[in-house]
Every structure is written in C-alpha cells, then in structure tokens.
Amino acid sequence: MIMPIILHIRKKKMGFKRIGLLLFFLINLLFSASQAEVLKTINVSMPTNYGTFFGEIHYSEKDLALALRVERIIKEDLIKVVNYFEYVPFDVVHFNLDPYVRLTNGNASIFPTNIINLYNFPASNLEHLIVMENWLQGLVLHEFVHITHLDQTRDFLKIGRQxxxxxxxxxxxxxxxxxxxxxxxxxxxxxxxxxxxxxxxxxxxxxxxxxxxxxxxxxxxxxxxxxxxxxxxxxxxxxxxxxxxxxxxxxxxxxxxxxxxxxxxxxxxxxxxxxxxxxxxxxxxxxxxxxxxxxAPLSSEKQEWGKKISNVFGSDDYQKGFVLDRDRLFKVEHERFSEALVAYDLKNEVNFTGQYNAPIVDVSSMVDVDNENKMLLVSFNDDPSFRIHNKVWKLINPDTLLIERTLTFPHDPSYVISLGGESYITFSYWENKWQAERSGDLLRAFPSNYNLSLVKKIGDQLLLKINDANGASSLVLTDYRLQKLNVIYKSDRTYDLPIISEKFLVIREDGELKLLEIDKGVQLSLLPKDLLNRVTFAAFNEERVLVLENRLKTEEMTATESENTIKKNKSETKIVEVTELKLILSPTSSFASEQAEPYPRLDHLLPHYWFLAVGSSDNLNSYGAMTTFVDPMQVHFLNATALIYPSESKGGGSLDYIHKMVKVSDLWTVAAFVNQEYSKTDFNSALNLSRDLRLRTNYKFLFKRWTYVPGLHAGSSTTEDFISHRTIKNMGMNHSLIFQALTYDDFFQYFSAGANLQVNRANIGEGYISTQLQAEGGWRFTQKFTGSIKGSFTKLFKSDFNRGVVYGGGVSDYTKSRVHEFYGLPYSNAFGNEIVTTRFTIDYNFWDIYRGKNLVPYFFKEFHLLLGRESIFADRIFIDGSILKNKMINALFVGPRLKMNIFYYVPTNIDLIFSSIATPNGKNVNQVDFSISADLF
Structure with missing residues (x-):
C-alpha cells in the first residue's frame, strides 16, 4: 500500500506541503491504530521480611497461560532469592514475556529500570539447561538473581541514586x-x-x-x-x-x-x-x-573403560549430542571459532569431517530411510533471529557427511523420532504447550504446566521424562500413539539417566545409582554407588561401549557384556507398580490476571534517571543533560538531550522517538527525530547551525541470513554555514539489505547495502533530487586472513552549493559514524554535490593474545595488520593548503589494529593508520589517523 501512494504523488506532482501533510496524516493514522491494545499487565506484590516486592508481568494476550506460570513462580520461588540476599529490589521488576523469539534464554537489565526479558522456549536434548526441567522456574530465578544483585547501591552510589x-x-x-x-x-x-x-x-x-x-x-x-x-x-x-x-x-x-x-x-x-x-x-x-x-576415585567394579578417542578437529561439544552406530561415532568438535561434524571409524581408526553453513544444534540419531540406507538425523540453526523456527532438521549421508535433504515438519519440533521410511513422530513446544504429531496429525497435547525434558525411542516404545509444575519428574513409557502414559519412575529430586538402553535404565540421584529394568515388567534395584564414579554418560551396542569419563573412551564389548557389567552387583530389587500419568489441566486465570490492565500505562513512560551529556559537534564544546522516556517492552522509546554551547551562548539538543507497531508487528516502526546543534570547521571560524526534523517509518523483513528494511521518510533541515543559510524540506524512500554468515568459516562473511532516494525543496532555488548509495562486503580467506571492500556514493542533482552540500572525509569512531570515510582527510574537507568513495582492505590477524591482568578492565584479544587502498572524488577537496575542484585523490594505507575488550565486556578496536595520499599535482601527503571504535550500546 505504500508504493502506490508514492507513485501517485509523483504522477500528480502534488505540492510539497500537501505531500508532507499526507505523510504526516499517514503516520498519525499508524499511531492511532496502535492504540488497540494487544499487550496486558498483571501486577504482582509479595510481602517479605525486607520490604514489599513489586513486580509487573507484561505479556501478549495469547500468552496468558505462560504469564500465570510466571506469576506462580514469583509468588512461590523468588522469596528464596530475597531471603538469601536479605534484599528486595528498590524499583518495580518488570517481567517481559517475549511473544516472538523461539530461543532458550532470557536477559536482565537494571537500567533504566529493572527489566527481565523471558524467551518462551524450553531446552532440549543434552543442553546444560535441560537440568532445569521446570525450565521457566529456572529461567525466572536466574534472571531475578541478576536483578537482586545489580539493583543494590550503598554509600556514595546510594547518594548518587537519590x-x-x-x-x-x-x-x-x-x-x-x-x-x-x-x-x-x-x-x-x-x-x-x-x-x-x-x-x-x-x-x-x-x-x-x-x-x-x-x-x-x-x-x-x-x-x-x-x-x-x-x-x-x-x-x-x-x-x-x-x-x-x-x-x-x-x-x-x-x-x-x-x-x-x-x-x-x-x-x-x-x-x-x-x-x-x-x-x-x-x-x-x-x-x-x-x-x-x-x-571421584576410580570405580572398584571397573577400573578401565577402554582407550581414549583422539580428537581430529578440536574440542568436543557434548551438548550437541552424538550418535554411536556399530563401530562408527558421529560428534561435534570445535577448533577456536570453527565447528565441524566428525565421523570416526573406531575399529579401523580413520575419520573425516564435514562443515556446514549453519551451526549444528543436535546430532540426533541414525534413521532407516529405506531397507538399504541409513541417514544421520541432525538439526541446525539457520535462523539467527529465532523467530521463524528454533531449528531445521536435515538428513546427512554418514559416508560423506554431505546433506542429502531437509525434512519439513510443522510447528518447529524440538525432538524428532524416526519410525522408518518417511514416518516420524515430532514433539514441539508450540503455543505455550508441548504437543506430539505424526504426519501432521495431532497425537497428544500436553497441558501448559508440563514440560518434556527427554524423548527417546527404546525398542518399540517411547521414553519420556515429564516434569510437572509441582517439581516432580516422571519417567514414562508409551506406545507410538501416546494413548497411555505409563509412569515407571517418579521423584521430586533432580536425577539424570547416564545409561539408556532398550532393556534397562540407570538413574543417578543424590549420590545413589539405581537400575530400572523394563524388559520384563518393571524392576528397581540399587547399584554400587561407585560403579559410574567418573562416568557422565555411556552408550553401547552389539559391537562396543562408549563412555565419557575424563575423556571420551571406547572399547569393544557386546551388548550382553555391557549389560552384565552394569547388572552384576545389583541389590534390593523390587517390583515397580506401573501407574498411568494423569495430566491436570493448567489454571486459566488468577485473581491478579482478572485485574490485568492494558499495556502500556502512562506511568511506564516516566523517566528513571538523568545525567550529564556532552555534545559531539566538531571543533565546538557543548554540555547538558539527558534522560530517556521508555516503557519496559520498548513499545515507546524517547531519548531526550538538552545542550548548551557556553562559548557561543547557544542552546541545542535532540528528541529521538521510536514506536513499535506491535498491533501489527514489532518489526514495523515509526519514528520522529528533532535535533539542533552547532559546530565549526577547522578552516573557518564561523558558527554553523544545523536543525533537523525527520519523520520515518520502516519495516524489517527477516529471511534467515538476509534482512531487508524498506522505509519512507520526510523532514526538513535548516543549515547555516560558510556556504549559505538554507532550509531544505525533503521526503523519500530508503532501503537496506544485510547479509550475515552464520558460521566462522563461511567464505562470504557479510554484506550490507543501503539506498536512499529523496526529493528536496530548498527555500532558495528550485527543488532537486538526491540519492545516496552505500555498500560493504567481507570475505574470509583463511582463519586469520580476511578482506573487505566498501563504497559510497551521494549525488545532489543540482549545480550550485547554496541549497546544500554533502560532506566527506574523516573516520567513524565510538562517537560518530561517517558515510564517506577517508583516512588522512578531516571530515568536511571534502564537500559538494557529489562524493564517491571506495576502500579495499586486507586484514591479517598475526597474534592471538587473549590475555589480561587479573581484574584490570582491559583485555587484549587480537593484534591485526590492516593495509589497503582507497579513493575519494568530490566537487571540492581541501588538502595540504590547496583546493581541488572535481578531482579524485587516492591513498595507500597501512597500520595495526588492536582488538580488545574494555570495561570487561565492551568490544573495542584501536586503529593507528598511516596513509599516503596522492594528489593530482603529483605530490604525496602523509597523514596519521588514530581512532577508537567501541560497541558501547
């Protein structure tokens, strides 16, 4: 609907004021549409011995069941954190339930206020987080510990807080x-x-x-x-x-x-x-x-579990699983930042590796695709935003480690069980609950207060580990239709299963080992406590056993021999009475949820801080104050800064407002920006004024590795400088396209391109069109050797400078971003109606440092050498005391880059670049640039 509006505007040649009014009306319409609330807030309070805890749960209406679980966790479990630290957070704690991201994670921040973001997706398979079988309880408590820790201020920090x-x-x-x-x-x-x-x-x-x-x-x-x-x-x-x-x-x-x-x-x-x-x-x-x-000491029952498996690629990543198929072992290894799937022939001691363009998530199982062929079932993460799906499932040829095909399943399953051929049972966490499907047909949906932390095929049955909201975990056997859930073991204490076979399970719980035999009825026995002292897990088949001790070890041993080794000293055997697991429906409301309020409230936008601000204008100092008006879910976000320029007795500042159109999609934003600043150039002492008003709207399209963002914008810009005093009104469209590789070893690492086309109307002269293009791409040739190329082009389609110019030169750093960069040429020393730049860079990492000093907040990572060539064309270039008109200058540059972390976790690059600029008159100008770039926000 946006593009036809633009075409209609151009065709009818509407006046600029009427175009601006139309765009302003459209943006206001979008704002109005967002007033239809899709988000809610549940208010929670809890008395403690250290004051009253206040919290708010912000959620989408479709996630009410999840919000009710969070409410229960707050009321039942967070008191344990409060009692340990003997502290209640001073400010309200906001629990944001993200309705989009399918990722096992969360995060917490204490600035500008206490916010916990919870992503709605449980762990699976061998992930470390699988131990938190009530995954939401563990996630909420982990993030609340962060808040309780970082919210505390005492002494001078407490005074500063006041x-x-x-x-x-x-x-x-x-x-x-x-x-x-x-x-x-x-x-x-x-x-x-x-x-x-x-x-x-x-x-x-x-x-x-x-x-x-x-x-x-x-x-x-x-x-x-x-x-x-x-x-x-x-x-x-x-x-x-x-x-x-x-x-x-x-x-x-x-x-x-x-x-x-x-x-x-x-x-x-x-x-x-x-x-x-x-x-x-x-x-x-x-x-x-x-x-x-x-x-733990070696077991008296078995001192040796075979010989070590020597890694061929790097360190083992056990969280991503493994498959033992007769004498073949498949597992994931890492070497620095690289990842590979490694196939080992344990009998003949040969191996080979496979690398892919997406990270491996889980090496799941070997499946029979037909009567003759087996394939390795592996899941990958090919969606870095985790919004389309958490993982994608592929079949890999075990003889070549090449991907044969991708399997298509509905509802983004976490577990996939092969029944042979094209028949699969999938288990998906979908719409706040687990559900099992076969060929698209629903087999069973579990209530939202149950979690699946294990799904295994053993023989002709399925083994499930099901955790309920009361903290109990049940081992369940069921058939492929999941009609009856038979409980064979249940405990409210944490336990794991180091051995799972078709005939028996080994349970490790509170220092005890238990044998659960399931082949002829169900029997539970005790095993010697030290039998698996150093064993984390074990797997066996008819050819051999595989054990993770202090290294991954293997030896040839039949299944019967393995079984006898485990069972020979069992004791206190008793028959287990098998019962059916009765699933209890989760509550659909609470007293607090009945009082839920529309989100956001006006008080959510009240500022929580203010601080001193320093302007970044060139050659002119400014000081002031800043604050932020933002709700906890950042539907509304307003940065406000007020500045004064003491030497000129002038005032300035900015307002930057962004609104997410959550009624439609949080990927759609509308924004407004107002800014006034003063500056000076290094070749003219006159005071320059820049005043901007911009309105814009963008939508972000996510295509896995690719992101495309189209947008519309309109605004006005007033400039007073040594060239002229002018006011320019503009409107136009912008596009950006970004590609990001998902693995370290991909040859094509990144690409970004931006295009901006706008119509400008100045208070002097005729209107004109302007366009700006930017592009940058990077490649990895080896682990330490990379290259990149970037270019920029801006053209104002007019012949004079009175109605505005574009500037070039300078380098980007942590305070500002430059479009038309050029080493050795100060910003604004290149200007005019047209600027073109290109830069080709070779980057070689010649020293991996990765060392600091105790708790000193500077950590050195890598030392690189940069070298390359660049050029800039502009209507006017000031260099070496002379003015070049409609000329291009070229330069060669070289210098070191130190990659480090400052303040413990802020990635920072420090560059010292020596450049030699060749001017058209044959003279070389040598310059040195020092810059610091840091990802501060």
Whole structure:
C-alpha cells in the first residue's frame, strides 16, 4: 500500500506541503491504530521480611497461560532469592514475556529500570539447561538473581541514586561476566531444584577443560578465552568458583554483592579482600587446583573403560549430542571459532569431517530411510533471529557427511523420532504447550504446566521424562500413539539417566545409582554407588561401549557384556507398580490476571534517571543533560538531550522517538527525530547551525541470513554555514539489505547495502533530487586472513552549493559514524554535490593474545595488520593548503589494529593508520589517523 501512494504523488506532482501533510496524516493514522491494545499487565506484590516486592508481568494476550506460570513462580520461588540476599529490589521488576523469539534464554537489565526479558522456549536434548526441567522456574530465578544483585547501591552510589536516579546502579554492574553469571547460576542451582551445577555434563566439561593446562589458567580470560567454549566459560567457571567460595564460608556471595554495591568500578577485588581476605585471582588459582584433583576415585567394579578417542578437529561439544552406530561415532568438535561434524571409524581408526553453513544444534540419531540406507538425523540453526523456527532438521549421508535433504515438519519440533521410511513422530513446544504429531496429525497435547525434558525411542516404545509444575519428574513409557502414559519412575529430586538402553535404565540421584529394568515388567534395584564414579554418560551396542569419563573412551564389548557389567552387583530389587500419568489441566486465570490492565500505562513512560551529556559537534564544546522516556517492552522509546554551547551562548539538543507497531508487528516502526546543534570547521571560524526534523517509518523483513528494511521518510533541515543559510524540506524512500554468515568459516562473511532516494525543496532555488548509495562486503580467506571492500556514493542533482552540500572525509569512531570515510582527510574537507568513495582492505590477524591482568578492565584479544587502498572524488577537496575542484585523490594505507575488550565486556578496536595520499599535482601527503571504535550500546 505504500508504493502506490508514492507513485501517485509523483504522477500528480502534488505540492510539497500537501505531500508532507499526507505523510504526516499517514503516520498519525499508524499511531492511532496502535492504540488497540494487544499487550496486558498483571501486577504482582509479595510481602517479605525486607520490604514489599513489586513486580509487573507484561505479556501478549495469547500468552496468558505462560504469564500465570510466571506469576506462580514469583509468588512461590523468588522469596528464596530475597531471603538469601536479605534484599528486595528498590524499583518495580518488570517481567517481559517475549511473544516472538523461539530461543532458550532470557536477559536482565537494571537500567533504566529493572527489566527481565523471558524467551518462551524450553531446552532440549543434552543442553546444560535441560537440568532445569521446570525450565521457566529456572529461567525466572536466574534472571531475578541478576536483578537482586545489580539493583543494590550503598554509600556514595546510594547518594548518587537519590540525585541522578537509576543510572547510579551502573558503576556496581561494571564487573566481569564470570562474576554476575557465576552468581546467577549458583542461585538457580542452590535456591531451587535443578540448576546447571546439578548437571553432570556441565561439571564434567569444566573438569576436562581445566585438565588442558594450557587453557585459561588465570582469572582474566574466563569471559573470553579465545577458544571453545568461548563465552560459555564465564558460566561454567564462574558458577563453580562461586560455589567454591560459598562452600568455604556461607553467605560469601551475599557479602561480595553488598561490598561491591558501594564501590566505584574496577575495584571488585576490594570486595573479595573484605569478604574472603584474599584477592579474586589468588582464590581462583586455589579453586582451579582443587577442582582438578577433587574428582571421584576410580570405580572398584571397573577400573578401565577402554582407550581414549583422539580428537581430529578440536574440542568436543557434548551438548550437541552424538550418535554411536556399530563401530562408527558421529560428534561435534570445535577448533577456536570453527565447528565441524566428525565421523570416526573406531575399529579401523580413520575419520573425516564435514562443515556446514549453519551451526549444528543436535546430532540426533541414525534413521532407516529405506531397507538399504541409513541417514544421520541432525538439526541446525539457520535462523539467527529465532523467530521463524528454533531449528531445521536435515538428513546427512554418514559416508560423506554431505546433506542429502531437509525434512519439513510443522510447528518447529524440538525432538524428532524416526519410525522408518518417511514416518516420524515430532514433539514441539508450540503455543505455550508441548504437543506430539505424526504426519501432521495431532497425537497428544500436553497441558501448559508440563514440560518434556527427554524423548527417546527404546525398542518399540517411547521414553519420556515429564516434569510437572509441582517439581516432580516422571519417567514414562508409551506406545507410538501416546494413548497411555505409563509412569515407571517418579521423584521430586533432580536425577539424570547416564545409561539408556532398550532393556534397562540407570538413574543417578543424590549420590545413589539405581537400575530400572523394563524388559520384563518393571524392576528397581540399587547399584554400587561407585560403579559410574567418573562416568557422565555411556552408550553401547552389539559391537562396543562408549563412555565419557575424563575423556571420551571406547572399547569393544557386546551388548550382553555391557549389560552384565552394569547388572552384576545389583541389590534390593523390587517390583515397580506401573501407574498411568494423569495430566491436570493448567489454571486459566488468577485473581491478579482478572485485574490485568492494558499495556502500556502512562506511568511506564516516566523517566528513571538523568545525567550529564556532552555534545559531539566538531571543533565546538557543548554540555547538558539527558534522560530517556521508555516503557519496559520498548513499545515507546524517547531519548531526550538538552545542550548548551557556553562559548557561543547557544542552546541545542535532540528528541529521538521510536514506536513499535506491535498491533501489527514489532518489526514495523515509526519514528520522529528533532535535533539542533552547532559546530565549526577547522578552516573557518564561523558558527554553523544545523536543525533537523525527520519523520520515518520502516519495516524489517527477516529471511534467515538476509534482512531487508524498506522505509519512507520526510523532514526538513535548516543549515547555516560558510556556504549559505538554507532550509531544505525533503521526503523519500530508503532501503537496506544485510547479509550475515552464520558460521566462522563461511567464505562470504557479510554484506550490507543501503539506498536512499529523496526529493528536496530548498527555500532558495528550485527543488532537486538526491540519492545516496552505500555498500560493504567481507570475505574470509583463511582463519586469520580476511578482506573487505566498501563504497559510497551521494549525488545532489543540482549545480550550485547554496541549497546544500554533502560532506566527506574523516573516520567513524565510538562517537560518530561517517558515510564517506577517508583516512588522512578531516571530515568536511571534502564537500559538494557529489562524493564517491571506495576502500579495499586486507586484514591479517598475526597474534592471538587473549590475555589480561587479573581484574584490570582491559583485555587484549587480537593484534591485526590492516593495509589497503582507497579513493575519494568530490566537487571540492581541501588538502595540504590547496583546493581541488572535481578531482579524485587516492591513498595507500597501512597500520595495526588492536582488538580488545574494555570495561570487561565492551568490544573495542584501536586503529593507528598511516596513509599516503596522492594528489593530482603529483605530490604525496602523509597523514596519521588514530581512532577508537567501541560497541558501547
């Protein structure tokens, strides 16, 4: 509907004022349509010994069942966090239930207010998070621990909070990720059932990593080791380190949080010394040494589980599963940032690898596609937004590791069970509940308060592990029609299944091993406690057994021999009475939900902070204040800044407003921007004024790796500079297209292109058309060698400069972005009606550092060498004291780039570029550019 409006405008040649009025009316119409609420708010309060907790649950109407589960978790479980920390968050905590993203995750922020974003998707298969069988309970509590930790301010930070608002919480939150995530994982594991510290694989993977003595031996690299498991190490090591401190002295974590809440950034060690008497880095060395040696002793029943499997590609990623098919093993390995599926012939000791253009999610099973051929069933993530689906399922030829075809299933299944040929049973988390389907037909839908944490085919039955909202987990056997759910084991304590076979299961629970035989009725026996002391999981078939001990090991052993090894010392056998699992429907309302309010309320937009602001105008200082008006789900977002220019006695500032059209889609936004700023050039002392008003609307189309964003915009711009005093009104259309590779080793890594076409009407002279094009692409030639090319083109279709010009030169940094970059040429030293730039860059990473110093907030990652060639054409170029007219200049450049993290988690590039500019008169001008770019927001 948008494009015909544009065509109609051009055809009828409507006056600019009437076009502007039409666009303004259209935008207002969009705003009005958004008043029909699709979002709701449930208000929750809870009295505690430390004050009243106030929370709000914001959700889409279709997610009421999920909101009710969150309400119950808040009322029943969050008190455990409050009681441990002896603290209630000072501000309301907002729980946002994301209605779009299918991802097992969430996040928390304390600025500008306390917000927890919850993504509605449970873990599956061997993911570490699978241990939180009541996945929503674990997710809510984990994020609430973050809020309770980071909301605290004391001493001078508390005074700052009274003056500046919630921005005073930020300094205490500038700490390493291993500290914040370690505390939260500790909380999810010790304050409720489950949690990753109760996951045997989570614990074992850290032990394996620590035994590689060259890997991250000091505390500085825990957040970013530069090798697998990359950022996950902050969770793995941080959680165990916090557990180690808490076991040595209860309430240590509480003490660390309280002491740090009164500190300026980068002095976390003061809190460690106050609470433990030692520095964090010294405690970590002791913890690591103890963790390596404090492993379970070898079993008296079986000392050896075969020989180690030597990795051919890199480190094992056990969370992504494995398949043992006779003498063949298929598993995922990582080498730095690269990933591969590796096939091992364990008998002949040969192997080969396969790499793909999407990350592997789960190596699921071997399936019979016909009477002669088997295929490997593997799922991938080919949707980086996680909005279309969580995973896509493919069949892979086990002899070549090439993808044969993609399987199409409805409702984005998490588990796929092959029944042979083209017959599959799928289990999907869809519309807030689990459901099982076969060939598109619904077999069973589970109430929303039940979670499936295991689905396995054993013989001609299905084994399910079903968790209910009361915390109990049941092992269930059922047929392929799922008509009757037969409970063979049930417990309200955390347990795992290190061995699953067709005839029996081994259950590990609270230090005990239990044998559950299911081939002739159901019998439960005890096994020697130390039988699987060092074994995290085991699998066997008719040829061999595979065991994860401190390494993955294998030996030739028949299924009967494996079974006898497990069963030979069983004791206290008893018959299990099998019962049918009766599923109880989840509640459809609560007292609070009956009082649910439309979202957002007006008070959601009240600012929570203000702070000092500094302008970024060239060659002119400005100071002022800033704040934000934003609701918790960011349907409305307004940044406001007020500035003064003391040397010129002038005032300026900006208002930037964005509105999501959530009634239709959160991918559709409308926005308005007002800005006034002053500046000076380095070749003219006159004061320049720039005043802008812009209205725009955009829609984001997501196509997996590709993103396309078309838009419309209109506005006016007033400029007073050394060229002229002019006011230009404009309207036009813009497009952007972005491609991003999903894996590190893809040759084509990224591409972005933007196009802007607009009609301009100036207060002097005739109207004119302008266009701007930008494009950039990057390639990876080897793991350390990359290349990129970028270009820009802007043309104002007019002959004079009085009605406006475009500027070029300068480089982008953390304060500003430049369209027409050129090393060695200051911004605005190139200007006119037309500017064209090109740049080709070669980037070689010649030093992987990945080291810091204890808790110093500077972490060095990589040292690169950049070299390349660039050019710029403009109507006017000021260089070396002379003016070039309608000329192009070229340059060669070279210099180092240091990639690092500052303030523990802000990616930063520091460039020192030496350029040699060749001018048309044959003279070379040598320049040096120093720039810092950082992803601050």
């Amino acid at each position: 003056i500046f608002g919630t921005i005073a919480k930020v300094p205490a939150g500038i700490v390493p990720r291993w500290f914040t995530e370690g505390i939260a994982v500790w909380g999810e594991s010790h304050l409720i059932n489950g949690g990753r510290l109760n996951n045997q694989l989570f614990n074992k993977e850290l032990l394996i990593l620590f035994k590689k003595h060259e890997t991250c031996k000091t505390i500085d690299c825990l957040d970013n080791p530069g090798v697998y498991p990359e950022g996950q190490l902050a969770y793995w090591a941080g959680a165990h380190f916090m557990e180690y401190l808490e076991n040595k002295k209860p309430k240590t974590i509480k003490c660390l949080v309280e002491m740090n809440s009164a500190s300026i950034p980068f002095f976390l060690n003061n809190a460690f010394e106050a609470c433990t008497g030692e520095k964090a880095q010294d405690l970590f060395k002791k913890f690591r040494d103890e963790y390596e040696v404090n492993e």
